[in-house]
Amino acid sequence: MSNHENSLYSKAVLFAVVAAVTVLIGTIVTVFAPMFTAGMHPKNENLQPFTALQLAGRDIYQAEGCVNCHTQTVRPLKADVLRYGEYSKAGEFAYDRPFLWGSKRTGPDLARIGGKYPDEWHIQHFENPQAFFPKSNMPKYTWLKNKPVNAPETLAHMKALGFPYAEEDATALASATQLDALVAYMQVIGTSVARKEAIVVDASMIEAANPLAGKAEAVAAGQAIYKAECAGCHGQNAEGNIGASISDYAKGEPADTDTYITVANGLEGAMPAFAGQLSKDKIWSVVSYINSLK
Amino acid sequence: MNNEFHYDYKTVQGFVLSAIFWGVIGLVIGLLISAQLWDANLNFGEYFSYGRLRTLHTNVLAYGLGIGAEFGIFYYIVMRLTKRPLVLPKLARFHLWLFNVGMVLATLSLFAGMNQSLEYAEFEWPIDIAIVILWVLFAINVLGNVFTRKEKNMYVSLWYVIATIITVAILYIVNNLAIPASLTKSYHLFAGVNSANVEWWYGHNAVGFLFTTPILAMFYYFLPKSTGLPIYSHRLSIISFWSLIFAYLWTGAHHLVYTPLPDWIQTLGIAFTLFLIAPSWGSVVNGYFTVDKDWSKMRTNYLTKFFIVGITFYGLQTIQGPSQGIRVISSLIHYTDWVPGHVHMGTMGWVTMVICASVYYMLPAMYKTEIYSEKLANIHFWIVLVGQLMFSITMWITGIQQGAMWKMTNADGSLQYTFMETLVRNYPYWQMRTVAGVIFVVGMLFFVYNVLMTIKKGNDLAKQAA
Incomplete structure (x- = not known):
C-alpha cells in the first residue's frame, strides 16, 4: 500500500x-x-466488388468458420510462394469486410485457390474431401448442396455493402444452392493478381527421356503419389473422373517429356501445377506409373 | 472484517457457478474438436462440424468461463478493497442474470453460424450490443464502489481492474464497429489491411486486458491473502503496471508478420512486443520475491503453488510470445500448432490456475467454512499441470515439425513435402493432445467437485446454525 x-x-x-x-x-x-x-486503403486496379453469388458464398465461408483452418495470405517467403503462388498484395483485399487472412493453416492457404481447380473439383471435394485426399481431416460439407441461397437476404447484404448488381444476378441467385455460392467465392479468391507459378518447366529443363524408365520401384513410387495427389480427379484406377482417363491417355503413347510437362505445369483452369511440390524424381516416377497403364 | 454480512456474496457466488457451468461446456467442446482434427468422421452435420465448434470452444471459454469468473471475482475483490458492499446490489444481480441469458443466446448464435469471422470477436452485432451493456453494468457497479470507497488509497488490484474496464470497452467497441446488413449479419466497418490491423490490435489486447490484467489483479490480491506475505515491492508494482498498459496497445501487428500490412506497423509491433517482456516479468519477479520471504508456504499453504506455478507460466508465456513475434521465428511457427500450444499454456497454465486458486480462497470466506478437501485441491493441481504441459509440449513439437516440413526444399528447388504429408504427421501429436485434454478436464472435474462440496458444507453449516 x-x-x-x-x-x-x-x-x-x-x-x-x-x-x-x-x-x-x-x-x-x-x-x-x-x-x-x-x-x-490500397486497391488493385482490376479488383472487382463481389458479385451477389460470390458474396453469398463468402457469407457461407464465414458462417461455417472456414477461417479457423484456412488462411488467405501468402507470405513473401520462398516456401509459401512455391506452395501457394504469388505472395499476397495489400490491394487485393479492398472489398474484404472483414479480412479473412486467418491465423492457422490446419488446411492449406486459399489465397490463390481461385482458378486453381475446375468448379467440379470443389463440388466433389466439399461433398467428400477424403475422396481426394484419403487422410484429409476436412469435414464433409454434404448439406450445402441441399440448401438454397437466401436471395433476398443476399441482395440486402449487397445493398449494405454498396456493391452493384444487375437484375439477372438476382434471378441467378434464386436458383442457386449454398454449394454453388461457395464454389463461386472459391473461384474469385485472389484472382485480381495474375496466376503465376514459381517453377514453370520447359523441355530444356528436363531430361530428354525418363531417367527412371524400366525401374519397377519408380512405378510403385509413382503409383503412391498418384493415389495421394491425382486419384481424386483421374480416378482410383486411372479411369478418369473430373480429369481425363489416364489409362486412355497412356494408350495414346504420349512422349514422356510431354507427360512430365503437363504434370509439372498443369493446365490452366483445369489442373493444378505440381512442379513446386513434387521433385523431378517424383514427377518422373508418376510418368513411369502412367506409362505402365498402357 | 467488520460488517462482513453486508457484502453481497450471492452475486459473486452466482458468477462463480455460472463460470464453472460454461467452463465445463467449453472444455467438453474442446475435447470433441481436438478429436475431430485427427478423425474427420467425428464431425456430425453442420451444427457439430469443426468450423462452428472451434469458434464455440474459444468463445464459451473466453466469455463464459474467463469473463464470468472475472466478473464474480472482481466483485469480491472490489468490495473488499473499497471496504463497502456493492453500491448497487440489485444492478449486480441483474448483471449476473443478463450475463447468463446473453451467454445462452451467444452460444446458440454461434451454433447457427452467425459469425463475424474476427478472432475472439465472432459474435454478431446484436450480441455485441448485449456485451457492451453487460460491460457498462459491470463498470457502473465497480466504479460506483471505487468512487465511494471507504479506503483512501487504491490497492494495485484496483488499478488493474480499472485499466481492464476502460481498455476492454475501447477495444471491443472499436473492433465491433460494423455495417449491419440484417439482424444476424454485419460487415466489418474496416476493409482489407485496415480490417486486419484493427482486428489484431483488438485480438492481442483482448488477451492483454481479459487474460492478463484481470488475472494480475487476482494475483496481486489473493497471493498476499493466501500466504499472509505482503507484495515484495510496491514500486515494482507501479512500474510494471504503467509500462504494461502503455506497451500492450502497440503490439497487435506481431500477429500480422509477413502479411500485406505495412512493414512499419509490423516492425513497431514487434519492437514493443519485445519491450513487453520487462513489465510482464516485473510482476513475475514481484510474485517470486513475495514468496521468497518464506518458501515453505509452497508446502504449508496449498494455494501458494497455484499462484507461483501460475505466474511462472505467465513468465514463460511472456518470453515465448515476444519470441514468436520476431520475423525469423514467426516464419517458422506461424500458422502451425505451435500457436495453440502457446495459447493453451496461458489459458490452462496461468489464467485457469489463478482463477481456480482465487475461487478456492473465496469459497470458505463466502460460505463461512473450510475448503471441502485440500487433498482434492492438490490432486486437481497436479493433474491439470500434467495435462497442460502435455498439451503444450506436443503442440510445440508438432508445430516446429510442420513449420520445418512446410519450408524444406529439394536440390531442384521444389518443395520436399506435399501439404498432406505435412498434415498427417500432426496426427499422432493431435491424438496425444486429446489425451492431454482428457487429463486436464479430469483435473478440472476434481475442482468442480471440490467447489460444489464446499458450498454444500457451507450451506449445511448455515442450516444447522439456523
Whole structure:
C-alpha cells in the first residue's frame, strides 16, 4: 500500500483518465492514425466488388468458420510462394469486410485457390474431401448442396455493402444452392493478381527421356503419389473422373517429356501445377506409373 | 472484517457457478474438436462440424468461463478493497442474470453460424450490443464502489481492474464497429489491411486486458491473502503496471508478420512486443520475491503453488510470445500448432490456475467454512499441470515439425513435402493432445467437485446454525 496521502492512487477519477490516455497513445499511433493514410486503403486496379453469388458464398465461408483452418495470405517467403503462388498484395483485399487472412493453416492457404481447380473439383471435394485426399481431416460439407441461397437476404447484404448488381444476378441467385455460392467465392479468391507459378518447366529443363524408365520401384513410387495427389480427379484406377482417363491417355503413347510437362505445369483452369511440390524424381516416377497403364 | 454480512456474496457466488457451468461446456467442446482434427468422421452435420465448434470452444471459454469468473471475482475483490458492499446490489444481480441469458443466446448464435469471422470477436452485432451493456453494468457497479470507497488509497488490484474496464470497452467497441446488413449479419466497418490491423490490435489486447490484467489483479490480491506475505515491492508494482498498459496497445501487428500490412506497423509491433517482456516479468519477479520471504508456504499453504506455478507460466508465456513475434521465428511457427500450444499454456497454465486458486480462497470466506478437501485441491493441481504441459509440449513439437516440413526444399528447388504429408504427421501429436485434454478436464472435474462440496458444507453449516 502506498503511504503517500495524496498520490494518484487515491484519486480514482484522475487515475482512470491517466490510464485511458496511456492506453490510447499506442492505439492512436498504430491503429487510428494509419487509417487516415493511403497505405491502409490500397486497391488493385482490376479488383472487382463481389458479385451477389460470390458474396453469398463468402457469407457461407464465414458462417461455417472456414477461417479457423484456412488462411488467405501468402507470405513473401520462398516456401509459401512455391506452395501457394504469388505472395499476397495489400490491394487485393479492398472489398474484404472483414479480412479473412486467418491465423492457422490446419488446411492449406486459399489465397490463390481461385482458378486453381475446375468448379467440379470443389463440388466433389466439399461433398467428400477424403475422396481426394484419403487422410484429409476436412469435414464433409454434404448439406450445402441441399440448401438454397437466401436471395433476398443476399441482395440486402449487397445493398449494405454498396456493391452493384444487375437484375439477372438476382434471378441467378434464386436458383442457386449454398454449394454453388461457395464454389463461386472459391473461384474469385485472389484472382485480381495474375496466376503465376514459381517453377514453370520447359523441355530444356528436363531430361530428354525418363531417367527412371524400366525401374519397377519408380512405378510403385509413382503409383503412391498418384493415389495421394491425382486419384481424386483421374480416378482410383486411372479411369478418369473430373480429369481425363489416364489409362486412355497412356494408350495414346504420349512422349514422356510431354507427360512430365503437363504434370509439372498443369493446365490452366483445369489442373493444378505440381512442379513446386513434387521433385523431378517424383514427377518422373508418376510418368513411369502412367506409362505402365498402357 | 467488520460488517462482513453486508457484502453481497450471492452475486459473486452466482458468477462463480455460472463460470464453472460454461467452463465445463467449453472444455467438453474442446475435447470433441481436438478429436475431430485427427478423425474427420467425428464431425456430425453442420451444427457439430469443426468450423462452428472451434469458434464455440474459444468463445464459451473466453466469455463464459474467463469473463464470468472475472466478473464474480472482481466483485469480491472490489468490495473488499473499497471496504463497502456493492453500491448497487440489485444492478449486480441483474448483471449476473443478463450475463447468463446473453451467454445462452451467444452460444446458440454461434451454433447457427452467425459469425463475424474476427478472432475472439465472432459474435454478431446484436450480441455485441448485449456485451457492451453487460460491460457498462459491470463498470457502473465497480466504479460506483471505487468512487465511494471507504479506503483512501487504491490497492494495485484496483488499478488493474480499472485499466481492464476502460481498455476492454475501447477495444471491443472499436473492433465491433460494423455495417449491419440484417439482424444476424454485419460487415466489418474496416476493409482489407485496415480490417486486419484493427482486428489484431483488438485480438492481442483482448488477451492483454481479459487474460492478463484481470488475472494480475487476482494475483496481486489473493497471493498476499493466501500466504499472509505482503507484495515484495510496491514500486515494482507501479512500474510494471504503467509500462504494461502503455506497451500492450502497440503490439497487435506481431500477429500480422509477413502479411500485406505495412512493414512499419509490423516492425513497431514487434519492437514493443519485445519491450513487453520487462513489465510482464516485473510482476513475475514481484510474485517470486513475495514468496521468497518464506518458501515453505509452497508446502504449508496449498494455494501458494497455484499462484507461483501460475505466474511462472505467465513468465514463460511472456518470453515465448515476444519470441514468436520476431520475423525469423514467426516464419517458422506461424500458422502451425505451435500457436495453440502457446495459447493453451496461458489459458490452462496461468489464467485457469489463478482463477481456480482465487475461487478456492473465496469459497470458505463466502460460505463461512473450510475448503471441502485440500487433498482434492492438490490432486486437481497436479493433474491439470500434467495435462497442460502435455498439451503444450506436443503442440510445440508438432508445430516446429510442420513449420520445418512446410519450408524444406529439394536440390531442384521444389518443395520436399506435399501439404498432406505435412498434415498427417500432426496426427499422432493431435491424438496425444486429446489425451492431454482428457487429463486436464479430469483435473478440472476434481475442482468442480471440490467447489460444489464446499458450498454444500457451507450451506449445511448455515442450516444447522439456523
